[in-house]
Amino acid sequence: MSQDAEKLIIFDTTLRDGEQSPGISLDATEKLEIAEQLARLNVDYIEAGFPVSSQGDFEAVSLIASRIQGPVIAALSRTHLSDVDRCWEALKHAQQARIHVFISTSPVHMENMLKMNEAQVLSETRSGVARAKEHTNDVEFSPQDATRTPLDFMIEVLQAAVDSGANTLNVPDTVGYGIPWDFGALIAYVRKNVSGDYVISTHCHNDLGLATANSLAGVAAGARQVEVCVNGLGERAGNAALEEVVMALKIRGDQFPGIYSQVKTEEIARTSRLVSRLTGYPLQYNKAVVGRNAFTHESGIHQHGVLKDRSTYEIIDAESVGQKGSQIVLGKHSGRHAFADTLSKMGITIVGDALNAAFARFKELADRKLDITEADLEAIVAEELGTV
Numbered sequence: 001m002s003q004d005a006e007k008l009i010i011f012d013t014t015l016r017d018g019e020q021s022p023g024i025s026l027d028a029t030e031k032l033e034i035a036e037q038l039a040r041l042n043v044d045y046i047e048a049g050f051p052v053s054s055q056g057d058f059e060a061v062s063l064i065a066s067r068i069q070g071p072v073i074a075a076l077s078r079t080h081l082s083d084v085d086r087c088w089e090a091l092k093h094a095q096q097a098r099i100h101v102f103i104s105t106s107p108v109h110m111e112n113m114l115k116m117n118e119a120q121v122l123s124e125t126r127s128g129v130a131r132a133k134e135h136t137n138d139v140e141f142s143p144q145d146a147t148r149t150p151l152d153f154m155i156e157v158l159q160a161a162v163d164s165g166a167n168t169l170n171v172p173d174t175v176g177y178g179i180p181w182d183f184g185a186l187i188a189y190v191r192k193n194v195s196g197d198y199v200i201s202t203h204c205h206n207d208l209g210l211a212t213a214n215s216l217a218g219v220a221a222g223a224r225q226v227e228v229c230v231n232g233l234g235e236r237a238g239n240a241a242l243e244e245v246v247m248a249l250k251i252r253g254d255q256f257p258g259i260y261s262q263v264k265t266e267e268i269a270r271t272s273r274l275v276s277r278l279t280g281y282p283l284q285y286n287k288a289v290v291g292r293n294a295f296t297h298e299s300g301i302h303q304h305g306v307l308k309d310r311s312t313y314e315i316i317d318a319e320s321v322g323q324k325g326s327q328i329v330l331g332k333h334s335g336r337h338a339f340a341d342t343l344s345k346m347g348i349t350i351v352g353d354a355l356n357a358a359f360a361r362f363k364e365l366a367d368r369k370l371d372i373t374e375a376d377l378e379a380i381v382a383e384e385l386g387t388v
């Protein structure tokens with residue numbers, strides 16, 4: 001690692017924003033099990049919940065705070081002083097704790113939800129952050145719906161937060177409205193216009209499928225914390241997926257000189273499976289990095305390439321994310337190389353004309369049947385060799 005290498009702080013919010021996905025409700029024991037795995041994954045922060053939202057969430061945050069070693073434990077709070085105090089009550093047994101204070105700053109949220117004007121939002125920001133700072137030195141502030149907030153007001157609120165004691169400024173793209181270059185420019189603008197000592201963070205939602213791209217644009221523009229969820233869980237279309245952001249940084253390090261994460265990538269697949277099982281959210285087959293098809297090849301040309309050298313069609317080493325190596329699946333697009341290779345792995349030797357004829361039968365079957373099993377292959381070979 002070069003001397004001026006900079007760590008990208010991985011702030012995992014699977015247990016807070018991720019749990020806000022419709023239909024997910026984890027009890028304290030399940031949350032603890034996920035938190036233990038997140039600690040093995042070596043994330044820097046675990047946002048364990050929103051203590052004021054329910055008694056169950058309060059208890060889950062307390063349990064995680066008192067049991068988990070390694071990552072800093074964070075929890076979310078509105079600016080109300082009683083919320084901040086309740087948040088701290090849940091966090092107070094953690095080895096290291098962060099209070100994450102937020103308030104909406106966009107006109108549409110202020111008018112319809114908060115019923116506050118700009119002066120009131122500024123005053124709430126100051127008082128909420130200052131109260132959090134009385135409890136812990138580690139305070140994060142988020143202007144909710146930042147990407148739809150007028151720039152001048154956003155800067156004013158962020159400056160008030162820093163002046164009141166916030167040391168992380170999170171820029172939430174709450175409704176997934178950002179486009180990579182404009183979100184990157186927003187981060188650069190904050191960096192230039194808010195004075196003080198703070199880390200800039202991204203929090204990108206995926207409504208336009210751009211959460212990972214926007215987070216990375218933020219990092220390129222100077223953000224040094226990303227808020228992410230395992231499997232991209234989160235409100236509506238979800239948040240930036242931890243596994244995508246971490247692997248993009250690793251595989252395309254050339255685009256992020258000197259920036260690294262300390263995530264143990266070999267734990268990614270196990271974490272993804274655990275989260276999928278406990279939340280009941282199945283993983284889409286073609287999900288980047290952790291999907292069942294991420295290292296699977298069906299077409300003949302691709303199979304031929306991968307059998308020679310996996311880097312022909314894979315940019316990630318499957319084992320480096322805890323997945324099984326390249327998988328060859330036989331289907332109607334498969335070629336003779338993959339067919340023969342699969343038979344040889346099954347211990348079947350068949351060559352010359354018999355191989356050609358068996359391959360022709362296989363193609364004919366694959367046109368009609370989606371799942372070609374070992375039993376199908378054995379039957380094809382047996383028929384061809386006249387052993388049935």
Ligand code: KIV
Pocket residue numbers: 017076102142144145170172173174175203205
């Ligand atoms: O999306 C959002 O704005 C949030 C904040 C509470 C950070 O989740």
Ligand code: ZN
Pocket residue numbers: 017172174203205234235
């Ligand atoms: Zn969010």
